[in-house]
Every structure is written in structure tokens, then in C-alpha cells.
Amino acid sequence: MAIEVRIPTILRSYTGGAKVVDGAGDTLGDLLVDLDSRHAGLRGRLVTEAGALHRFVNVYVNDEDVRFLGALDAKLSDGDSVTILPAVAGGAFGFAAAAAISQHSAAAAATSSHSAAAAATSSHSAAAAATSSHGAAAAAVSQRSAAAAAR
Amino acid sequence: MARYDSLLDACGGTPLVGLPRLSPTVPDGAPPVRLWAKLEDRNPTGSIKDRAALFMVRAAEEAGRLRTGDTILEPTSGNTGISLAMVAKLRGYRLVCVMPENVSTERVQLLRMYGAEIIFSPAVGGSNQAVATAKQISAEHPDWVMLYQYGNEANARAHYETTGPELLHDLPTITHFVAGLGTTGTLMGTGRYLREKVDGIQVVAAEPRYGEVVYGLRNIDEGYVPELYDASVLSRRFSVGTRDAVLRTRQLVEVEGIFAGFSTGAILHAALAVAHEAVRDGRRADVAFVVCDGGWKYLSTGAYGGTLADAEDALEGQLWA
Numbered sequence: 001m002a003i004e005v006r007i008p009t010i011l012r013s014y015t016g017g018a019k020v021v022d023g024a025g026d027t028l029g030d031l032l033v034d035l036d037s038r039h040a041g042l043r044g045r046l047v048t049e050a051g052a053l054h055r056f057v058n059v060y061v062n063d064e065d066v067r068f069l070g071a072l073d074a075k076l077s078d079g080d081s082v083t084i085l086p087a088v089a090g091g092a093f094g095f096a097a098a099a100a101i102s103q104h105s106a107a108a109a110a111t112s113s114h115s116a117a118a119a120a121t122s123s124h125s126a127a128a129a130a131t132s133s134h135g136a137a138a139a140a141v142s143q144r145s146a147a148a149a150a151r
Numbered sequence: 152m153a154r155y156d157s158l159l160d161a162c163g164g165t166p167l168v169g170l171p172r173l174s175p176t177v178p179d180g181a182p183p184v185r186l187w188a189k190l191e192d193r194n195p196t197g198s199i200k201d202r203a204a205l206f207m208v209r210a211a212e213e214a215g216r217l218r219t220g221d222t223i224l225e226p227t228s229g230n231t232g233i234s235l236a237m238v239a240k241l242r243g244y245r246l247v248c249v250m251p252e253n254v255s256t257e258r259v260q261l262l263r264m265y266g267a268e269i270i271f272s273p274a275v276g277g278s279n280q281a282v283a284t285a286k287q288i289s290a291e292h293p294d295w296v297m298l299y300q301y302g303n304e305a306n307a308r309a310h311y312e313t314t315g316p317e318l319l320h321d322l323p324t325i326t327h328f329v330a331g332l333g334t335t336g337t338l339m340g341t342g343r344y345l346r347e348k349v350d351g352i353q354v355v356a357a358e359p360r361y362g363e364v365v366y367g368l369r370n371i372d373e374g375y376v377p378e379l380y381d382a383s384v385l386s387r388r389f390s391v392g393t394r395d396a397v398l399r400t401r402q403l404v405e406v407e408g409i410f411a412g413f414s415t416g417a418i419l420h421a422a423l424a425v426a427h428e429a430v431r432d433g434r435r436a437d438v439a440f441v442v443c444d445g446g447w448k449y450l451s452t453g454a455y456g457g458t459l460a461d462a463e464d465a466l467e468g469q470l471w472a
């Protein structure tokens with residue numbers, strides 16, 4: 001048995017696109033060295049030159065954050081599951097209730113029209129603030145929204 | 152107390168209720184392990200964010216940053232926006248929310264109903280982009296006041312001064328406090344207070360783990376950690392996936408009659424994990440966790456019915472907490 005490691009999208013260039021890879025090691029540090037032997041460069045994206053976990057990287061052993069389990073010294077056992085994730089504000093409850101985002105194909109039409117509405121609102125804001133330089137930012141947002149709607 | 156001079160005065164003071172059916176059974180003679188839910192959905196706009204919104208606005212007023220008629224700018228599509236919109240309305244401010252364009256129509260409707268104006272940021276960048284866009288707009292509008300919940304000490308202080316003392320008053324035997332990790336305000340404020348007052352208190356964070364699209368970064372350096380976050384306040388931090396959050400959310404309403412949003416399910420999942428560990432170790436535990444909001448705003452996701460797999464599918468790609 002080995003340790004299963006889940007790789008986030010942005011790091012799959014190091015694993016040949018693989019979403020899950022196997023590794024071995026008694027600690028997280030050992031595991032990352034082992035992984036790097038087959039997926040060169042991966043460790044360098046997760047560990048700083050000073051030898052600490054990168055600030056914007058979160059690593060979980062069986063769903064628990066390793067920073068509270070000894071970080072790179074966290075003990076591992078065969079059968080453990082290790083998940084690597086980037087730190088994002090999307091994990092923020094400040095954005096709580098932003099439910100019902102339509103990412104499904106079934107809801108694609110709805111998303112599209114909603115985005116169009118979004119762009120329209122944004123333009124409105126831009127118009128409202130046209131006396132200041134804010135108009136530029138809002139308009140830029142609006143264009144990006146429109147672009148998103150067009151996809 | 153049940154009478155207040157205004158809605159703002161009715162913020163906080165939420166009930167703490169025991170969960171006798173969800174609390175784990177302990178062997179005969181073993182010390183009790185009990186779960187307690189802090190019902191933050193009983194706040195004026197129905198979420199824990201009312202506390203932070205009120206404190207952030209008051210702090211800005213006291214600092215002279217905010218005067219009647221001013222504009223408040225905030226990156227939020229969720230509960231904070233709704234809370235701020237209510238507070239802004241009652242205190243005489245205009246509120247502009249920056250949010251990802253792919254949030255639900257209920258969200259847009261609710262915010263507009265409370266009087267907020269909305270600027271959309273591109274869906275692709277998710278909430279990171281909303282924060283970045285808000286910062287950009289703020290720089291261009293020095294007269295607009297960005298309260299910035301991710302870095303505003305009044306957010307954490309709201310919980311240091313209210314949530315923490317309320318918990319200790321209602322549950323002096325508390326051993327664990329479990330809450331959601333977003334802006335980190337709830338955990339930082341309540342956690343600091345309880346650490347000062349309760350020997351050996353465990354402060355446990357539950358953070359939602361989303362589907363892949365939500366982590367749409369181009370590289371690690373685009374990552375983001377809220378300025379309020381101080382890891383030394385926490386004892387442990389759990390990442391909770393969609394399926395577990397949905398399972399626990401349903402269990403909470405089925406077993407204990409508490410209808411909550413999915414972030415609460417994630418928190419309950421972590422609370423149950425520490426409760427079961429206490430049972431295994433034969434230790435007494437009073438585990439208090441936060442019910443962030445009710446489930447009403449999430450009904451349209453369809454994730455309250457059908458199989459767990461269906462629900463997981465329905466929430467894929469969504470910011471469900």
C-alpha cells in the first residue's frame with residue numbers, strides 16, 4: 001500500500017496531467033522528496049528555499065491541515081490520503097451563500113443570460129460613476145463580464 | 152431579553168442548543184460528550200455576518216472614516232453583503248458590493264432588495280478576482296470606504312466581544328469551539344477570547360473543499376490568505392468536501408430539526424470528528440459549533456433532496472459555503 005496524493009489542476013504539469021499519484025514516506029517531507037524523484041519540480045512548487053511549506057499551499061492528511069500536525073514533519077502511514085490545494089479566498093465564508101453558481105451544461109443558457117445581465121449592471125455602474133476614473137475600472141469589469149457571457 | 156430599541160440592537164445573543172440525538176453515545180461510566188449548536192441564523196438578516204457588519208461599520212464611524220451618506224464598498228456576494236446592506240440602510244450609507252458574476256439570482260435579488268448596488272467581477276477569477284476588483288475600485292475611489300472584512304480587525308473583534316463571551320456564559324464547561332474558516336474573523340475573535348478564559352480549549356476550523364473549477368488559479372502565487380488569519384489561534388484545521396458537508400447538513404435537519412446552510416454541514420462534520428475522538432479517548436467534551444445561516448438561500452441548489460451523489464453533482468463548481 002502507498003500514500004495517495006491528490007494533485008491540484010495547477011500542478012498537474014508536473015505529474016503528466018495525473019490527478020492522483022502514489023508516493024511513499026514516513027513524513028510529509030519524505031513524501032515530497034519521493035514524489036519529486038518521479039515528478040521533478042513538484043517539490044519546488046510546494047516548499048520554499050527556506051524549507052517551509054509555501055504560504056499559498058495547503059496540504060491535508062486525511063482532510064486535516066498538516067500545519068497543525070507538524071507541517072513537513074507530519075507523520076504519514078500507508079493508506080493515508082494527502083490532498084494538496086492552493087489557498088484561495090474561494091474557501092472563504094465571506095463569500096458564503098454564493099450558491100447556485102451555474103457551472104453545469106444544463107444551466108449554461110441561464111448562466112449566459114445572467115452574465116449578460118451582470119454586464120449590463122456593470123455598465124450601469126460605470127455610467128453612474130462616469131464623472132470619476134472609477135468608470136474605467138467598472139467598464140473594464142463590464143467588458144470582462146461580457147466576454148465571459150459570450151463564452 | 153426580548154425587546155430591543157431597533158433591529159441593530161437585536162444582533163447577537165443567539166441561542167445555544169444541545170443536540171442530544173447527534174451527540175455520540177459514550178460507554179457506561181464514561182464522561183459525557185455533548186454537541187451544542189450556536190444558532191447564528193437567529194441574527195437580524197439570518198446569518199453570523201450581522202455581528203461583523205455591525206462592528207465594522209461602528210468602528211469606521213468611531214474612527215471618523217464613515218459619515219452619513221457615504222458609500223461603503225465591499226467584495227462579497229454572500230451573507231456579509233446582506234448584513235452590510237441592512238446595516239448601511241439603517242445607518243444611512245450607500246453600499247456597493249463587488250461579486251463574481253456567476254452567483255445565484257437569489258443573491259442578486261436579496262442584495263438589491265436591501266438596497267445594495269452591485270458591480271460584477273468575472274466568474275473566471277472567482278472570489279479572488281472579486282477581492283482584486285474591489286481593491287482596484289477602492290484605489291480609484293478614495294472617498295469610498297472599503298471595510299474589507301478579510302483584514303478588518305473589527306470583524307474578529309465582534310466575535311471577541313460578543314460570540315466568545317456568549318458561549319462561555321452559556322457553556323462554562325466548553326472544551327471545543329468549531330467554526331467555519333473564511334475571512335477567519337469568527338475563529339480568530341472567538342478563539343482568542345476562549346483561549347484567554349478556558350484552559351486547554353480546542354479551537355477547530357472547518358473549511359470547505361470545493362470542486363476543481365473553484366480553484367481556478369493559474370499558479371500558486373495567486374493564492375490568498377486573509378490578513379486576519381493567525382494560525383496560532385487554531386488547534387486544528389479540517390478540509391471538508393462537498394459530500395460530507397451535504398450529508399451533515401441533511402443529518403442536522405433530519406435528526407435535530409435544524410435547517411441550516413451547507414457551510415454549517417461542513418462545520419458539523421469537523422465537530423463530530425472531534426466529538427468521536429473524545430469518546431474514543433474517554434475524555435469529557437462539550438463541543439460548541441456555529442450554525443452560520445439557515446438553508447433557505449440554498450434551496451435552489453436542489454442539494455437538500457435526491458441522493459448524495461446528485462447533491463454533490465449539483466454543488467460541483469459552486470461556492471456552497
